[in-house]
Amino acid sequence: MSQIGEDLHIVFLPFFTSSHLIPLVNAAKLFASRGVRSTVITTVHTAQTLQASGITIHTLNFPSSEVGLPVGIELINSAPTQEMAGSVFRGMMMLQPKFEQVIRELAPDCIFSDMFFPWTVDLADQLNIPRLLFYPSCFFYHSVLHSLRVYKPHESVTSESERFVVPNLPDNITMTRAEMSEHLKTKTEFGKILELIYESEKRSYGFVHDTFYEMEPAYVDHFKKTKGVKVWHIGPLFRFFNRVSDYKHDCLSWLDYQHPKSVIYICFGSMASFLEAQITEIALALEDSKRPFVWVVGKAGNVGLPEGFEERARRENKGLIISQWAPQVEILQHPAVGGFLTHCGWNSTLEAVVAGVPLVTWPLFAEQFYNAKLLELLGIGVGVGADVWNLGYEITSPIIMKRDIIKAIELLLGDSGIAESIRQNSKELAIKTNKAIEDGGSSINNLMALIEELKVVKLTSKP
Incomplete structure (x- = not known):
């Protein structure tokens, strides 16, 4: 791959579960393959599970004793109980000041942040750099979710099993209340976290999704138009690093x-x-x-x-x-x-x-x-x-x-x-x-366009 990002340094901040961690680290590797200096900030034991080729990993100690966890349990999906998973989440929140300190010291040109770190938008504003919000999910999901939040069609049905049409979508999509996330139907603690994420959306430079245009073209276009934000699709991220292991299971x-x-x-x-x-x-x-x-x-x-x-x-x-x-x-x-x-x-x-x-x-x-x-x-x-x-x-x-x-x-x-x-x-x-990730494909084109745009932002934001 051509090296077009030599002048950029991006800090990547992954969430504490494999389903978010793996694609975000793959994003860091993908940017690094185009010459971008890519630094991932995570915890010590989590870092040991990562293949760090091409990227720099900066580690922090997880506050295991403070949240009552055995040393080494630093990912939500590695916690054996729901209660311990909650403790991992609390430990992650306790690390915010240390995350902020490291990012300030690294003085990057951009923060590439998982959705569950809404505070990074404030830090990016203070540093006068762009903050990219990473969603390891598809545009279809976010389009349906947006319509549910705005139009609330589920409030017009009388039972959990009654079907309703989700309005303002490219296709006729039906749901029941029983299929919906709890936070859409009542106030929950998780819902409060999501509201912070939605607020951070409005102040982010743009969104990056782990999907590709050809899979859901109508929903990529619909989401862009509906939300009025900059979005880039650069997936499937794992496909760029789909190496065959020497070990055969x-x-x-x-x-x-x-x-x-x-x-x-x-x-x-x-x-x-x-x-x-x-x-x-x-x-x-x-x-x-x-x-x-x-x-x-x-x-x-x-x-x-x-x-x-x-x-x-x-x-x-x-x-x-x-x-x-x-x-x-x-x-x-x-x-x-x-x-x-x-x-x-x-x-x-x-x-x-x-x-x-x-x-x-x-x-x-x-x-x-x-x-x-x-x-x-x-x-x-x-x-x-x-x-x-x-x-x-x-x-x-x-x-x-x-x-x-x-x-x-x-x-x-x-x-x-x-x-x-x-x-x-x-x-x-x-x-x-396969075509999306080849040179000239939709995901590669999006990646290159994003890197070029970040280079322009860096030049124009210099005092």
């Missing part, structure tokens, strides 16, 4: 012996914790579907698995259970994988889109219900029937039954015209993804 060797497009991959991210009854229904569905599978069970371990389930799957070469880390990018890109049963986190969504793998959508919380609607709108996903947003990581929404899980898997992996259409749509979108 056992599951990849197992996949080598499966038929092409035959395997269903199941993973709900690193945060969700299902009830035992739900784990049982998933296991029974996989057993009855007769489809080979790779299932990352995460925090649940084998709690809730029917007796002998894992042994039968292994003995019959039917599937694999993974309770620790799994190489998700490599799994999705393996030719044996034909579908992905997912919570619709944005990182997982992009990884599937890049691989051209269709999705069974099972949203749980955060912005996942919005992402699921985008996937269905694009014709690359089918819903499993999840229709109640969860307040926390403990999933208490109604149990999705075995028959509904099997139905969705068969609709995705079967021989029907719908299944074929979904596979074709997924394949075509994957091709567009």
Whole structure:
């Protein structure tokens, strides 16, 4: 890549959870690949998990003892309980003065800040430099969210399950109150934090999103017009650094012996914790579907698995259970994988889109219900029937039954015209993804335009 940003120094400030940390650090690497001096500020133990090629990492000590956490738990998704996750968040807020001090000492030309650091807009004003607000999410989500906040269509329905149309969008998007984030329906502490973020939007130089134009062109254009702000889409960020590891996980060797497009991959991210009854229904569905599978069970371990389930799957070469880390990018890109049963986190969504793998959508919380609607709108996903947003990581929404899980898997992996259409749509979108990150592609063009603009701002803001 050409070096166009030699005169710029940008400080990158990632949030304390992997779903935000990884794409923002990848953004720092992407800017560095164009010659920008890129400094990431994070905590000591978090820094040890990062590959720092091309970037500088400045570390701070996390206040573990002050918030009652064991040393080393510095990411929300690494906290074993909801209470401990809250302690990580409190520790992060306590670090604000130290973050500010470091940024002042570094005297950067720009602050590239995660959404959860709204105070960086004040610091940027004091330093007379631009503040870029990073959203590791799509324009579709923010467009729907904006319409819900402004027009409040959910206030006109009389029940949690009654459907309503979200107004002023390029497509006919319907929702229920049950699918909506809690802060949109009542006052919450999280809602107060989001209000600070929305206020910081108005004073930011612009927004940067981890998405690409060809995936949601109508919503990129709609968002720009509706919000009247500068926005740049430079994703999928992980795709720029999609290196094949020298280490080959056992599951990849197992996949080598499966038929092409035959395997269903199941993973709900690193945060969700299902009830035992739900784990049982998933296991029974996989057993009855007769489809080979790779299932990352995460925090649940084998709690809730029917007796002998894992042994039968292994003995019959039917599937694999993974309770620790799994190489998700490599799994999705393996030719044996034909579908992905997912919570619709944005990182997982992009990884599937890049691989051209269709999705069974099972949203749980955060912005996942919005992402699921985008996937269905694009014709690359089918819903499993999840229709109640969860307040926390403990999933208490109604149990999705075995028959509904099997139905969705068969609709995705079967021989029907719908299944074929979904596979074709997924394949075509994957091709567009690759073009977006090539020289001359939409994401690279956005990146270069942003760097050039920041160089102009630096020159014109000098006293």
